[in-house]
Amino acid sequence: RNTEPKTEAEAFFDIAVGHGVQGEAILKDNLAMNTGDNFIKTRELIEAQGFDFQKFILVQKPYMLRRTY
Secondary structure, eight states: OOOSOOOHHHHHHHHHHHTTOOGGGOOOOOOOSSHHHHHHHHHHHHHHTTOOOSSOOOOOOGGGHHHHO
16 A cells, blocks of 8 residues: 655646546656756656657646746
C-alpha cells in the first residue's frame, strides 16, 4: 500500500491518461520544487529523449499562466 502523496506531475498524468492521452507520450518531472525549476528539469527530460522542439504546448493551472508565460 502506497501512502506517499502523489506529485503534481503524477496527478496531471492521471488526468491526461484519463482523457485518452497515451501514457508513453508523457514525460513527467517529479523532481522540480517550483515553476522555474520545472522549466529546467523539463528541458533536461526533453533533451535526454533527444528531442529539439521549436514549438510545444504548456499545460498549467489558470492562476499560473502569467508565470508560465
